[in-house]
Every structure is written in C-alpha cells, then in structure tokens.
Amino acid sequence: MQRPARLAATLTLPLVLACAASPDAHADDPPQRFTERTEYHGIQVERLAAGLEHPWSVAFLPRGRFLVTERPGRLQRIDRDGSATRIGGLPDITARGQGGLLDVSLHPRFEENQLVYLSFSRAEGRRDTVLAVVRGRLVEDRLEDVEEIFVQNRASSPGRHYGSRIAWLPDGTLLLSIGDRGSEPMRAQDTRDHAGSLLRLNDDGTIPEDNPFVGNEDVLDAIYSTGHRNIQGLVVTPDGTVWATEHGPRGGDLLHRVQAGHNYGWPVVTQGLDYRTEREIREFEGRSAAGVTPHAHDFGPTLAPSGLAFVTSERFPRWEGNLLAGGLRAERIRRLTLIDNEVRHDEELLLQRIGRIRDVREGPDGHLYVLTDASDGALWRISPQ
Amino acid sequence: MQRPARLAATLTLPLVLACAASPDAHADDPPQRFTERTEYHGIQVERLAAGLEHPWSVAFLPRGRFLVTERPGRLQRIDRDGSATRIGGLPDITARGQGGLLDVSLHPRFEENQLVYLSFSRAEGRRDTVLAVVRGRLVEDRLEDVEEIFVQNRASSPGRHYGSRIAWLPDGTLLLSIGDRGSEPMRAQDTRDHAGSLLRLNDDGTIPEDNPFVGNEDVLDAIYSTGHRNIQGLVVTPDGTVWATEHGPRGGDLLHRVQAGHNYGWPVVTQGLDYRTEREIREFEGRSAAGVTPHAHDFGPTLAPSGLAFVTSERFPRWEGNLLAGGLRAERIRRLTLIDNEVRHDEELLLQRIGRIRDVREGPDGHLYVLTDASDGALWRISPQ
Numbered sequence: 143m144q145r146p147a148r149l150a151a152t153l154t155l156p157l158v159l160a161c162a163a164s165p166d167a168h169a170d171d172p173p174q175r176f177t178e179r180t181e182y183h184g185i186q187v188e189r190l191a192a193g194l195e196h197p198w199s200v201a202f203l204p205r206g207r208f209l210v211t212e213r214p215g216r217l218q219r220i221d222r223d224g225s226a227t228r229i230g231g232l233p234d235i236t237a238r239g240q241g242g243l244l245d246v247s248l249h250p251r252f253e254e255n256q257l258v259y260l261s262f263s264r265a266e267g268r269r270d271t272v273l274a275v276v277r278g279r280l281v282e283d284r285l286e287d288v289e290e291i292f293v294q295n296r297a298s299s300p301g302r303h304y305g306s307r308i309a310w311l312p313d314g315t316l317l318l319s320i321g322d323r324g325s326e327p328m329r330a331q332d333t334r335d336h337a338g339s340l341l342r343l344n345d346d347g348t349i350p351e352d353n354p355f356v357g358n359e360d361v362l363d364a365i366y367s368t369g370h371r372n373i374q375g376l377v378v379t380p381d382g383t384v385w386a387t388e389h390g391p392r393g394g395d396l397l398h399r400v401q402a403g404h405n406y407g408w409p410v411v412t413q414g415l416d417y418r419t420e421r422e423i424r425e426f427e428g429r430s431a432a433g434v435t436p437h438a439h440d441f442g443p444t445l446a447p448s449g450l451a452f453v454t455s456e457r458f459p460r461w462e463g464n465l466l467a468g469g470l471r472a473e474r475i476r477r478l479t480l481i482d483n484e485v486r487h488d489e490e491l492l493l494q495r496i497g498r499i500r501d502v503r504e505g506p507d508g509h510l511y512v513l514t515d516a517s518d519g520a521l522w523r524i525s526p527q
Numbered sequence: 528m529q530r531p532a533r534l535a536a537t538l539t540l541p542l543v544l545a546c547a548a549s550p551d552a553h554a555d556d557p558p559q560r561f562t563e564r565t566e567y568h569g570i571q572v573e574r575l576a577a578g579l580e581h582p583w584s585v586a587f588l589p590r591g592r593f594l595v596t597e598r599p600g601r602l603q604r605i606d607r608d609g610s611a612t613r614i615g616g617l618p619d620i621t622a623r624g625q626g627g628l629l630d631v632s633l634h635p636r637f638e639e640n641q642l643v644y645l646s647f648s649r650a651e652g653r654r655d656t657v658l659a660v661v662r663g664r665l666v667e668d669r670l671e672d673v674e675e676i677f678v679q680n681r682a683s684s685p686g687r688h689y690g691s692r693i694a695w696l697p698d699g700t701l702l703l704s705i706g707d708r709g710s711e712p713m714r715a716q717d718t719r720d721h722a723g724s725l726l727r728l729n730d731d732g733t734i735p736e737d738n739p740f741v742g743n744e745d746v747l748d749a750i751y752s753t754g755h756r757n758i759q760g761l762v763v764t765p766d767g768t769v770w771a772t773e774h775g776p777r778g779g780d781l782l783h784r785v786q787a788g789h790n791y792g793w794p795v796v797t798q799g800l801d802y803r804t805e806r807e808i809r810e811f812e813g814r815s816a817a818g819v820t821p822h823a824h825d826f827g828p829t830l831a832p833s834g835l836a837f838v839t840s841e842r843f844p845r846w847e848g849n850l851l852a853g854g855l856r857a858e859r860i861r862r863l864t865l866i867d868n869e870v871r872h873d874e875e876l877l878l879q880r881i882g883r884i885r886d887v888r889e890g891p892d893g894h895l896y897v898l899t900d901a902s903d904g905a906l907w908r909i910s911p912q
Contacts, residue, residue: 181777182805392566393864393872415872420567420845420864442827443861443873460805476828479778479805487778487800488828494879 172496177527180477181489182460184527187496191224194519199245199307199449202505204253209280210513210521211260213242219283220521231285233276236265239301247308247316249277249345256280257345259291261306261318270297273304273320273336275347291347292318294336295362298325303337307376307449309384315350316343317366319373319386322408328425330369330408333361338408340373340386340400342366354403369406369434370398375450375467375502383483385438387447387467390414391423395447397439397467399483407434439478439485446471448515449501455508457526466491468499470515475502496522557881562912565862566874567845569912572881576609579904584630584692584834587890589638594665595898595906598627602645604668605906616670618661621650624686632693632701634662634730641665642730644676646691646703655682658689658705658721660732676732677703679721680747683710688722692761692834694769700735701728702751704758704771707793713810715754715793718746723793725758725771725785727751739788754791754819755783760835760852760887768868770823772832772852775799776808780832782824782852784868792819824863824870831856833900834886840893842911851876853884855900860884881907 174189196213203209208220215235218226235243241263249257256279263271275292278285303321310316322330322338330338333355341364342353355361361368375387384400394414398406409425411434416423430436441447448468453461465478465485473494479487492499492512500515510524559574581598588594593605600620603611620628626648634642641664648656660677663670688706695701707715707723715723718740726749727738740746746753760772769785779799783791794810796819801808815821826832833853838846850863850870858879864872877884877897885900895909 393874415864420872421866440827442825443875479800481806487805489778490828 176495178492178495180491183458185491186525186527187492188523188525189520190523191220191226191521192518194218194226194513194521195517196242196515197500197513197519197521198243198515199247199501200503200511200513200521201246201248201258202503202511203248203280206507208511208521209246209248209258211243211246212519213237213244215243215262217243217246217260217285227283229280229283229285231278231288232260233262233274233288233290234264235262236271238263238271241271241301241304244304244306245308247310250310250314258285259308259316261304261308263301263304266297269299271299271301272297273306275308275318277345277347289347292341292343294320296329296335296337298323298337300324303372303389305370305373307374307386309376309378311342311378311384312380312382314345316345317341317376317378317384318343319370319376319388321372321374321389322370328409330371331405331410333365333368336362336364338368338370339365340367340370340376340384342402366402367400367404367406369408369411371408371412373398375447377450377452377465379452380454385450385452385465387441387445387450389447392417392420393443395441395445396437397441397465397478397485398435399438401435404435405433406437407431410434413437413440438483439488441467441469441476444471445469445476446498448499449503449513451502451504451510453504453510455504455510457508458510466502466510468502468512470498470500473498475499475512496520561880563877563880565876568843570876571910571912572877573908573910574905575908576605576611576906577903579603579611579898579906580902581627581900582885582898582904582906583628583900584632584886585888585896585898585906586631586633586643587888587896588633588665591892593896593906594631594633594643596628596631596645597904598622598629600628600647602628602631602670612668614665614668614670616663616673617645618647618659618673618675619649620647621656623648623656626656626686626689629689629691630693632695635695635699643670644693644701646689646693648686648689651682654684656684656686657682658691660693660703662730662732674732677726677728679705681714681720681722683708683722685709688757688774690755690758692759692771694761694763696727696763696769697765697767699730701730702726702761702763702769703728704755704761706757706759706774707755713794715756716790716795718750718753721747721749723753723755724750725752725755725761725769727787751787752785752789752791754793754796756793756797758783760832762835762837762850764837765839770835770837770850772826772830772835774832777802777805778828780826780830781822782826782850782863782870783820784823786820789820790818791822792816795819798822798825823868824873826852826854826861829856830854830859830861831883833884834888834898836887836889836895838889838895840889840895842893843895851887851895853887853897855883855885858883860887860897881905 278288305319305321391414498515501513657679663673690704690706776799886898
C-alpha cells in the first residue's frame with residue numbers, strides 16, 4: 143500500500159502571484175455594515191477586513207484572531223483591528239486556474255501543538271500540478287517545521303477541481319477532499335487514483351488502519367468515499383456526521399451525507415448536464431444506480447458551492463442544527479434545515495449582498511464568518527441583530 | 528350533478544378599490560431597458576407600460592395590444608404606445624387579501640367571437656368570498672353580454688388561496704385552478720368541494736362528459752385533478768401536456784405535470800414545512816404516498832410561484848421547450864429544461880432586477896412578457912439581444 147511521501151517543504155520566496163482568472167464579485171461596493179431580515183433571525187453583517195486577494199479559507203486563532211489563505215499563495219493573520227500580517231515559511235505554491243493556496247485548518251489541539259494545516263497546489267514537472275497538504279507550527283508570524291504530509295498520487299495538467307477542504311473527525315483523524323481534476327478520461331471511479339475522493343488521514347499524514355478500504359487491493363487505503371467531482375464544502379458535526387457540498391456539472395450541485403466506504407457516483411450518476419450542450423454528459427448512466435449512495439439535497443439552479451458550516455451556536459437558537467452552504471456564482475448562503483438528517487427546508491441568505499461567497503464558518507465565539515471571493519475580497523462577521 | 532350557476536353579471540360601477548396588502552417590489556426604480564447575460568441567450572428587457580396597480584395577468588389582443596388585469600378590480604387595454612384604457616362592463620369584484628380581479632384569458636377563437644374570460648373573487652354574504660369566472664364579448668372598450676360561467680360551490684372567509692389561472696386544452700375545453708382557500712379544516716382532499724383542485728370546463732362553463740370523475744358520485748364532475756394547495760402558474764403545451772406551479776407551505780413550492788384524475792396529495796403529502804414552526808404541518812403523513820402522483824420539481828428555497836410559460840418561440844432557439852416559472856417573493860424567473868418531461872436543469876433569470884414577478888407569458892409574436900406585482904407594477908418584454 144502506498145504511503146504519502148513526506149518532503150521537507152522548501153521555504154523559498156517569492157510566492158507565485160499568478161493573476162487569478164475568476165470573475166470578481168459584482169456587488170458594487172456593499173456597505174461595511176448592514177442588517178438583513180431572515181425567516182427567524184434579524185442579522186447584522188459587518189466587514190472585519192478588506193483587501194484580501196481571493197481569500198479561500200478562514201481559521202480561528204485564540205484571542206479573536208484569524209488565519210486567512212489568499213489563493214495566490216499568501217497566508218495572513220488578521221488581528222482584531224482588521225490589520226493583516228503575512229505569515230512566512232510557506233511551501234512553494236503554484237497558483238494556476240483554480241489552484242493556489244486553498245484550505246487552512248488548525249489541529250484540534252492547536253493550543254498545545256500550534257499545528258496549522260494547509261492544502262495547496264504545486265507544480266510537478268513543467269505542465270502538471272498536484273494537490274498537497276503541509277503542516278507546520280505557527281510560531282509568531284512564521285510556520286516552522288513545515289512538512290508535507292500528503293501529496294496526490296497522480297499529477298495532471300488541468301488546473302482545476304482540486305477540492306481540498308480539510309475537516310476533523312471526533313477521533314482526531316482528518317478528512318481531505320480532492321476533486322477529480324477535470325482531466326480525461328474521468329478519474330473519480332478509479333479507486334487507485336486519489337482524484338475524485340474524500341480521504342481520511344491521521345494528523346501526521348499516515349493512514350488510519352480502520353479506513354474502510356484497508357485490505358482491499360483495488361482501492362487506495364487513504365480513500366474514505368469515492369465518486370466525487372469536486373467537494374469544496376466539508377463539515378463534521380459534533381456527533382461525527384459528515385456533510386459535504388460538491389460542484390456538479392450544470393445544475394448538478396449537491397449536498398452529500400458522506401459515509402465511510404460509500405460511492406457517490408460521479409460521473410456515471412449525476413444530477414447535472416453538460417455545460418455546453420445542456421444534455422446528459424457523455425459518461426451519464428442514470429440519476430441513481432445500485433451501489434451509489436443518493437445525494438442528500440440537490441441545490442437546483444447554480445450554487446457553485448464553497449464553504450459549509452454547521453450551526454451549534456446558541457446565538458442563533460432557531461438555526462441550531464442547520465447547515466449553511468456558501469455559493470460562489472449564486473452569491474448567497476443557503477440555510478438548510480435538517481430533520482432526521484434529511485434536508486427539509488432551505489432559505490437564501492445574503493442574496494447578492496456581498497458577492498461570491500468562498501467560505502462560511504462558525505467561529506468558536508458562536509458568530510458566523512464569511513469570506514468573499516474577489517481580487518478585493520473580505521472577511522465578514524454575521525451576528526444576531 | 529351540480530352545474531355552475533349562470534348569473535347575469537351586474538355591471539354597476541364603481542369597482543371595489545381595496546388597498547392591497549402585499550409588499551411592493553423592493554427593486555429600486557429599475558432602468559426601463561437593460562440587458563442580461565444568461566447561459567444561452569443575451570436578452571433585452573424593456574418596460575412597455577408602468578403605473579399598473581398590482582397587475583395579475585396579461586393576454587394578447589390582435590395588433591400588438593394587451594389586456595392586463597389589475598387586482599383591485601380593473602381591466603386595462605394597453606396599446607402599443609404603453610397607454611392604458613380602462614375596459615368597462617366588469618362584474619362586481621371583491622378585492623380582499625389575495626383576491627380581486629385575477630386571470631384574463633382569450634377564447635382560442637377570440638378573433639371570431641371576441642370572448643374574454645376573467646377569474647375573480649366576489650363577496651358571498653357579509654364575510655365570505657367565492658372564486659368565480661365570467662366571460663363577455665370585448666366590444667371596443669367594454670365587455671358585453673357578460674355571463675358568470677362558474678362559481679365556487681363553497682364560500683369561505685379567508686381571502687386567500689384563490690388559485691384561478693385559466694388555460695386552454697387543445698380540444699377547446701378550459702382548465703381553471705382553484706386554491707384550497709386556506710380555511711380549516713383543509714379542503715383539498717374533499718372531492719365534493721371545488722377548493723384545492725384543477726377543474727375542466729367547456730367554454731360555456733358546462734362540464735365535459737369525458738371529465739375523469741364523471742359518473743363517480745364521490746367526486747364533483749368538474750374536477751380534473753385534486754390535492755392542490757394553490758396553483759398560480761398553469762400552461763398547456765402544444766401537445767396537450769399540462770404544467771402547473773403551486774404554492775406549498777414553507778419551502779414546498781412545486782411544479783406538477785398534471786394528469787387527468789390524479790391526486791397531488793396536499794395536505795397529507797407535501798414537501799414543505801409549517802411557516803411558523805419550521806416543522807411538519809399538522810396533516811403531514813409523508814413526502815410520498817400510494818395514490819399520490821409525485822411532483823415533477825421542487826423549487827427548493829422560496830419561489831412563491833406565479834405565471835408559467837412554455838417556450839415555443841424560434842426567437843429563443845436554446846430555450847425551446849423550456850418552462851419559465853415566475854416567482855413573487857423570489858423576484859426571479861426559473862428557466863426549467865425538460866428532457867422527456869423531466870426537469871433536468873434550472874437557471875435563474877432577472878434575479879431581483881424588476882421585483883416580484885406576477886405573470887410570465889409567451890406572446891404570439893414570440894417575445895416573452897412579464898408583469899411585476901407592485902402598487903406601481905409594470906409590463907415588461909423580453910427579447911433576444
């Protein structure tokens with residue numbers, strides 16, 4: 143069985159600052175603070191920091207500070223006054239297409255070990271890239287002892303569908319989503335290829351012995367679930383339930399309740415259509431199939447899912463146990479009410495108020511935090527009014 | 528078997544001009560002409576007439592003129608220059624809550640017989656209202672020979688859930704939707720009550736002998752399908768397929784492909800939740816049941832459906848065969864791609880651009896026409912760019 147290589151990450155600068163190709167938000171200069179009525183809560187929305195270049199992920203440091211990744215390859219610490227301090231010691235990052243510096247996640251025992259995890263794309267040869275994960279200790283404004291704990295086992299040239307959200311299970315292992323990379327032939331049903339899967343790793347990158355396919359020669363040991371196109375929202379609830387939002391083809395954006403060892407079907411089972419022809423994609427066999435776990439929710443018209451949060455906060459008592467799913471193209475958050483792990487209601491929040499939503503998180507203080515994807519992106523806080 | 532009463536409609540004026548309670552559009556003064564990029568067509572959107580008070584329905588007169596109902600009780604002819612001329616000869620209309628003058632539809636052979644059909648609510652006793660339909664001949668600026676061809680068989684006091692779209696089947700009979708009236712106990716499963724049904728009538732209000740329940744003593748002869756909460760979008764395609772959009776409880780707005788004799792389940796089968804508690808409604812038994820025809824599409828987050836159009840126009844070749852479903856609260860049109868009568872894709876158009884959408888129609892000229900619901904509502908035309 144393969145083990146992810148561990149490389150001493152090179153710490154050389156400058157970082158790659160490739161021009162990002164995605165369209166910017168078209169919300170024209172939203173106010174820095176506004177209120178919105180929703181079905182149950184009046185909310186106040188406040189911009190905490192601006193001038194972030196395509197921020198991708200936010201993590202919560204002690205004492206009300208934040209770590210925010212910028213996709214071109216920078217990690218910023220945001221202090222309570224909104225000022226940003228660049229963190230040094232990052233690995234070489236190749237920002238191309240949808241790639242760059244992506245997720246940031248703190249070890250569950252960060253206060254003891256100061257470990258920060260980063261997912262990112264990096265060049266492999268002249269044309270290809272791979273998705274990789276490093277961890278390092280945050281010492282003042284620098285990552286120290288950076289080690290690559292995961293690298294994708296097959297490089298490819300399209301700079302897209304990296305996935306790459308990180309979330310922690312209650313047992314201290316981590317889940318890492320990895321997109322299908324958008325290369326031909328499609329790879330999400332190839333269980334000897336990391337692409338198009340959700341992976342489960344120990345905190346040092348080794349593979350848990352109780353992973354669902356350990357002992358199955360046909361499937362990589364790291365794989366937790368298969369048949370994913372591009373999971374970009376991932377959250378684990380306090381009871382260990384795993385929810386993921388994933389980009390489908392046109393109109394096929396989905397929510398999954400991910401269970402160990404399950405196959406979610408992509409590309410042979412999908413709810414979406416070919417982007418160009420608006421007909422079935424070539425590999426389509428049906429909207430369901432034996433051996434394929436059905437999706438939990440179909441987001442209908444384009445959402446383009448991004449960060450996913452699960453509300454536990456007592457600050458929002460009527461939202462407790464709801465999912466909040468960010469949308470890039472949709473420029474909104476979908477609030478999903480779950481009853482017995484089934485989505486039973488859906489509300490739109492912040493509709494075109496602040497632009498493309500890249501990340502949604504519940505903070506340790508019970509407020510909700512949102513990143514907007516733009517060349518001048520921002521960090522926002524949502525509080526009850 | 529009952530026959531709808533035929534009353535000589537009273538022609539007295541003034542009409543009831545009750546203040547409408549619904550919130551106005553919050554699109555602040557949209558431009559009178561703008562363009563929008565969509566997935567396949569660039570569209571131009573142009574306001575043809577403004578100053579319409581809660582317009583509800585538009586019909587197409589010869590030579591590029593329109594008939595538009597205003598819910599407080601006026602019927603307007605809109606000429607090519609956007610000017611409005613009020614049509615006389617209307618019946619007594621009681622505009623209360625969601626009621627008033629609602630749908631307008633021309634007889635399929637209007638050019639021969641000048642027959643105009645209107646659905647509306649009118650008082651019955653001191654507190655109750657019923658839904659009724661009249662037809663009359665349009666002679667210059669006046670309806671002549673007005674006769675009531677249908678009246679609901681049970682009055683009730685809540686001024687809501689009237690339904691009341693009219694659409695014509697290829698055989699020259701008409702379909703009329705009638706909401707459940709929102710009274711307790713719920714009536715949509717009571718097949719001796721018009722409320723909560725789709726009805727099929729001859730053009731003079733008599734009942735076609737081949738209606739699905741004729742001969743069944745337990746079901747009114749006029750009933751075509753049952754178990755509806757409030758159908759407010761209704762269209763028949765050239766091949767006779769019937770599509771209807773209907774208001775559910777919270778999050779339960781649905782599209783149905785309506786088939787003769789079928790039961791669509793409300794209120795025992797529903798996809799939505801109680802508006803107040805965000806839990807199942809009291810009558811809920813399940814999301815599906817034997818004997819209940821499943822919905823064709825769940826609109827997910829609030830749409831608040833209104834007019835429904837089916838695109839046949841060669842002006843929009845990539846939209847041919849699509850449904851366009853208007854949304855009031857959602858302030859958008861949902862474009863639905865059908866493959867083998869199944870919804871396979873969904874796009875949002877005019878998102879919060881012109882306000883609450885009350886009606887969507889394809890005109891005989893192949894352009895698309897939209898009414899916005901506001902105290903200062905408008906008629907808009909959508910053309911390819």
